[in-house]
Amino acid sequence: MVTFQAHDGPVYSMVSTDRHLLSAGDGEVKAWLWAEILKKGCKELWRRQPPYRTSLEVPEINALLLVPKENSLILAGGDCQLHTMDLETGTFTRALWGHTDYIHCLALRERSPEVLSGGEDGAVRLWDLRTAKEVQTIEVYKHEECSRPHNGRWIGCLATDSDWMVCGGGPALTLWHLRSSTPTTIFPMRAPQKHVTFYQDLILSAGQGRCVNQWQLSGELKAQVPGSSPGLLSLSLNQQPAAPECKVGSARGSGDPGRPGCVDRSVTTLLPLGPDSRRQQLQGGCLYQSGLPSFLPVLLTSSNTPTSISGV
Amino acid sequence: MSSESSKKRKPKVIRSDGAPAEGKRNRSDTEQEGKYYSEEAEVDLRDPGRDYELYKYTCQELQRLMAEIQDLKSRGGKDAAVEIEDRRIQSCVHFMTLKKLNRLAHIRLKKGRDQTHEAKQKVDAYHLQLQNLLYEVMHLQKEITKCLEFKSKHEEIDLVSLEEFYKEAPPDISKAEVTMGDPHQQTLARLDWELEQRKRLAEKYRECLSNKEKILKEIEVKKEYLSSLQPRLNSIMQASLPVQEYLFMPFDQAHKQYETARHLPPPLYVLFVQTTAYGQACDKTLSVAIEGSVDEAKALFKPPEDSQDDESDSDAEEEQTTKRRRPTLGVQLDDKRKEMLKRHPLSVMLDLKCKDDSVLHLTFYYLMNLNIMTVKAKVTTATELITPISAGDLLSPDSVLSCLYPGDHGKKTPNPANQYQFDKVGILTLRDYVLDLGHPYLWVQKLGGLHFPKEQPQHTVIADHSLSASHMETTMKLLKTRVQSRLALHKQFASLEHGIVPVTSDCQYLFPAKVVSRLVKWVTIAHEDYTELHFTKDIVEAGLAGDTNLYYMALVERGTAKLQAAVVLNPGYSSIPPIFQLCLNWKGEKTNNNDDNIRAMESEVNVCYKELCGPQPSHQLLTNQLQRLCVLLDVYLETESHDDSVEGPKEFPQEKMCLRLFRGPSRMKPFKYNHPQGFFSHR
Numbered sequence: 001m002v003t004f005q006a007h008d009g010p011v012y013s014m015v016s017t018d019r020h021l022l023s024a025g026d027g028e029v030k031a032w033l034w035a036e037i038l039k040k041g042c043k044e045l046w047r048r049q050p051p052y053r054t055s056l057e058v059p060e061i062n063a064l065l066l067v068p069k070e071n072s073l074i075l076a077g078g079d080c081q082l083h084t085m086d087l088e089t090g091t092f093t094r095a096l097w098g099h100t101d102y103i104h105c106l107a108l109r110e111r112s113p114e115v116l117s118g119g120e121d122g123a124v125r126l127w128d129l130r131t132a133k134e135v136q137t138i139e140v141y142k143h144e145e146c147s148r149p150h151n152g153r154w155i156g157c158l159a160t161d162s163d164w165m166v167c168g169g170g171p172a173l174t175l176w177h178l179r180s181s182t183p184t185t186i187f188p189m190r191a192p193q194k195h196v197t198f199y200q201d202l203i204l205s206a207g208q209g210r211c212v213n214q215w216q217l218s219g220e221l222k223a224q225v226p227g228s229s230p231g232l233l234s235l236s237l238n239q240q241p242a243a244p245e246c247k248v249g250s251a252r253g254s255g256d257p258g259r260p261g262c263v264d265r266s267v268t269t270l271l272p273l274g275p276d277s278r279r280q281q282l283q284g285g286c287l288y289q290s291g292l293p294s295f296l297p298v299l300l301t302s303s304n305t306p307t308s309i310s311g312v
Numbered sequence: 313m314s315s316e317s318s319k320k321r322k323p324k325v326i327r328s329d330g331a332p333a334e335g336k337r338n339r340s341d342t343e344q345e346g347k348y349y350s351e352e353a354e355v356d357l358r359d360p361g362r363d364y365e366l367y368k369y370t371c372q373e374l375q376r377l378m379a380e381i382q383d384l385k386s387r388g389g390k391d392a393a394v395e396i397e398d399r400r401i402q403s404c405v406h407f408m409t410l411k412k413l414n415r416l417a418h419i420r421l422k423k424g425r426d427q428t429h430e431a432k433q434k435v436d437a438y439h440l441q442l443q444n445l446l447y448e449v450m451h452l453q454k455e456i457t458k459c460l461e462f463k464s465k466h467e468e469i470d471l472v473s474l475e476e477f478y479k480e481a482p483p484d485i486s487k488a489e490v491t492m493g494d495p496h497q498q499t500l501a502r503l504d505w506e507l508e509q510r511k512r513l514a515e516k517y518r519e520c521l522s523n524k525e526k527i528l529k530e531i532e533v534k535k536e537y538l539s540s541l542q543p544r545l546n547s548i549m550q551a552s553l554p555v556q557e558y559l560f561m562p563f564d565q566a567h568k569q570y571e572t573a574r575h576l577p578p579p580l581y582v583l584f585v586q587t588t589a590y591g592q593a594c595d596k597t598l599s600v601a602i603e604g605s606v607d608e609a610k611a612l613f614k615p616p617e618d619s620q621d622d623e624s625d626s627d628a629e630e631e632q633t634t635k636r637r638r639p640t641l642g643v644q645l646d647d648k649r650k651e652m653l654k655r656h657p658l659s660v661m662l663d664l665k666c667k668d669d670s671v672l673h674l675t676f677y678y679l680m681n682l683n684i685m686t687v688k689a690k691v692t693t694a695t696e697l698i699t700p701i702s703a704g705d706l707l708s709p710d711s712v713l714s715c716l717y718p719g720d721h722g723k724k725t726p727n728p729a730n731q732y733q734f735d736k737v738g739i740l741t742l743r744d745y746v747l748d749l750g751h752p753y754l755w756v757q758k759l760g761g762l763h764f765p766k767e768q769p770q771h772t773v774i775a776d777h778s779l780s781a782s783h784m785e786t787t788m789k790l791l792k793t794r795v796q797s798r799l800a801l802h803k804q805f806a807s808l809e810h811g812i813v814p815v816t817s818d819c820q821y822l823f824p825a826k827v828v829s830r831l832v833k834w835v836t837i838a839h840e841d842y843t844e845l846h847f848t849k850d851i852v853e854a855g856l857a858g859d860t861n862l863y864y865m866a867l868v869e870r871g872t873a874k875l876q877a878a879v880v881l882n883p884g885y886s887s888i889p890p891i892f893q894l895c896l897n898w899k900g901e902k903t904n905n906n907d908d909n910i911r912a913m914e915s916e917v918n919v920c921y922k923e924l925c926g927p928q929p930s931h932q933l934l935t936n937q938l939q940r941l942c943v944l945l946d947v948y949l950e951t952e953s954h955d956d957s958v959e960g961p962k963e964f965p966q967e968k969m970c971l972r973l974f975r976g977p978s979r980m981k982p983f984k985y986n987h988p989q990g991f992f993s994h995r
Contacts, residue, residue, distance in 0.1 A: 010976070012976060012977055013977075057971055057993060057994075060975060062976065078975060102974070102975070104977060105977075120979075153953075154979065156977070231905075231906070233977065
């Protein structure tokens with residue numbers, strides 16, 4: 001296990017390419033080489049800051065998204081804009097603005113290619129990358145079936161399968177048909193979900209509460225796999241079960257570990273999805289990695305701190 | 313034949329007398345030569361070889377004759393008898409020859425033997441002579457060596473060397489002309505000189521001895537004189553007492569204290585010396601006194617059998633008691649326990665005055681059998697204190713000095729050897745007797761110079777001045793800070809119980825001007841109650857909630873929202889910050905398990921406590937933390953997003969200025985107050 005201090009403040013999101021690990025937190029995105037990390041080094045490869053409009057407060061970066069076709073990275077966060085950065089040159093090519101409040105999450109719709117973003121203002125917006133314009137807006141809270149006003153209107157999690165989209169947060173977890181912009185299934189989960197993803201024919205979600213919920217597309221709860229921590233913040237899937245080694249990175253949110261009164265509970269749990277209910281738990285810390293000789297697709301979760309995991 | 317044989321027989325008889333009579337016989341032989349036939353003479357004449365031939369021939373003849381006789385006898389006939397007779401006579405003759413030959417052989421043998429014998433005797437005689445001579449030679453040689461080794465006594469005396477001798481000795485002794493040539497004379501002269509010198513020196517020695525006697529007598533006289541001086545000096549000192557008092561120089565008093573100090577047991581003595589020294593050098597507010605009965609202390613050590621071993625002391629006492637009244641087993645055990653825990657009659661009293669005129673009175677005792685020191689504390693203030701209910705434990709003598717150094721709770725004896733002593737008398741721990749005897753804190757042992765190693769029990773731990781000195785300053789400072797922080801807390805608790813959080817003016821900048829949430833309740837809770845609360849599990853699991861801490865419950869209210877805060881106060885307060893755990897009851901119960909913002913609030917109060925310390929010494933920490941808690945509750949309630957479905961305005965309108973209401977994936981509220989701009993932002 002390798003642990004090192006990556007950012008001065010909390011780390012809110014991470015993504016990984018074949019060779020690099022990208023992490024973002026308070027206003028900056030940094031890149032690290034996996035090869036270096038394997039050798040227990042901790043020198044950052046580069047760091048960039050997107051051009052922010054205001055300088056009063058440095059906005060955080062809540063979500064990172066890789067667009068492999070363009071070889072670019074999309075960042076979104078506190079300044080309500082989506083910035084695109086070219087991974088080759090490091091320059092910021094576009095800034096998409098339209099959200100009225102800060103952005104929580106991003107998702108990529110591969111066929112078009114379009115990017116979906118969900119934010120605090122309660123709207124899911126679709127952006128066309130080629131024209132750099134907003135294509136569609138879905139205001140989730142306005143739909144009565146799914147809105148839950150006592151929770152708020154914020155969209156915390158987003159996932160898309162080209163035709164379909166799942167989003168949740170303040171409003172209930174709902175499955176939408178994108179072309180018609182109508183909610184089709186509402187999942188009866190009371191606690192606000194922090195992360196959702198499509199997997200084969202299931203939808204996996206996690207949020208407040210110990211378990212990872214597995215839903216069928218019809219809205220039925222198929223399974224609930226409990227983890228060890230009281231709340232979960234993000235999920236990641238190991239899609240290559242035959243891979244001999246899986247590097248897992250996990251980042252801890254708060255910058256001040258282990259002081260009394262701020263009990264650190266960033267735990268990463270590995271949950272197998274198959275019938276085998278073996279579970280592995282990795283103690284969370286900063287960046288670390290482990291080898292997983294597993295033959296089953298494995299689900300990785302992290303909890304209680306604003307982290308995100310990416311698996312290679 | 314018979315006459316022949318008789319003739320032959322007679323000389324044989326005479327001859328058998330042997331050689332010794334040879335001399336006589338020789339004479340008789342010569343006389344009888346003509347008469348007798350001497351075979352011995354014949355032996356010398358005949359040749360033994362020829363005799364041997366004759367013998368062989370005779371035997372042959374005999375054999376031949378026998379054979380012929382045999383023949384004749386077997387043939388028979390008349391002639392035969394004559395022939396036989398003839399041959400018989402011949403054979404007889406041969407027999408005679410054989411006999412003679414036999415005799416000759418015997419004689420020859422005898423002669424040979426005699427000759428050998430004579431020769432042997434001669435050889436023996438010579439041999440003996442040789443031995444004798446050799447022996448003499450050896451003897452003489454030994455004598456010679458002895459003589460050569462002889463050391464005369466005069467050689468053992470270390471004489472002065474020759475040059476010196478010739479230089480120093482007077483000429484009538486040295487007699488140079490004579491002695492130079494003759495070593496014997498020289499030695500004699502030297503010995504003379506030696507004798508003279510020795511006589512002279514013996515004289516001198518006698519004179520010196522008598523001198524010494526005289527001087528000793530003089531010394532005696534002078535000593536008498538001096539000893540008669542002592543009582544006179546004492547009377548002068550007594551007379552000068554009123555003068556000392558008049559001039560405010562209590563030398564006598566200090567002197568008396570030092571006198572009493574001589575009877576202190578070693579650890580108390582070390583403590584006394586070090587604290588007096590420290591008081592004189594660094595801290596004028598420290599005063600030291602010795603209390604107790606000096607006579608009792610003297611009585612402890614007077615009888616010699618009691619002074620060595622305290623156990624024998626207790627045994628002797630015990631014997632007496634059993635003889636007197638035969639108490640029951642329980643009472644005996646009780647007596648033994650009392651004996652084990654006995655205190656030395658003298659104790660050292662220390663008074664520490666703090667800036668605000670409050671005084672910490674410390675009384676140090678020494679437990680003789682256990683070899684540890686204990687302390688009893690009392691705090692007196694300049695003005696009478698009204699103790700608020702929650703502050704009951706703050707200044708209680710039992711707990712005011714608890715954990716002065718981290719972990720030093722004073723309930724266990726610091727001397728590992730005591731455990732064995734306790735087992736003998738059935739004492740489980742010292743905790744039960746602590747109220748009576750005082751607390752055996754580790755810093756007390758260190759001030760007394762007693763250093764107990766961690767694990768192994770030692771037989772003798774002696775009091776060490778250097779250990780005491782090195783700890784003195786830190787401990788005194790810690791004691792003062794402890795008293796002052798406790799008194800500050802005391803005052804603050806009085807205010808908190810009335811619902812007012814006393815924020816001093818120099819800490820006002822940490823908080824916004826308007827704080828709407830109010831502290832409604834402040835009470836102490838017991839340790840067990842704290843551990844049973846559902847929202848304090850993390851602190852308990854982290855091992856931060858021991859039984860030496862003090863626990864309180866605060867309740868902050870605003871409108872319908874109630875915030876419960878469980879506080880852990882470490883005895884080392886204000887260097888160790890208190891820890892808060894929160895539980896908010898408003899639209900459901902929110903604790904750090906299910907609401908990230910509550911966790912953020914806890915971390916604002918617990919982790920970021922350094923900003924809240926205030927000016928040194930940081931006595932304002934607790935009150936500032938409570939005030940911040942109120943501010944945080946305000947922010948939490950006001951920044952809650954409005955529920956559109958519910959009719960009516962927000963219960964808590966937003967009055968605080970915030971840059972952004974939510975930030976980050978967990979949607980944190982802006983809890984950080986920025987001074988002097990007066991707005992809230994995220995950390």
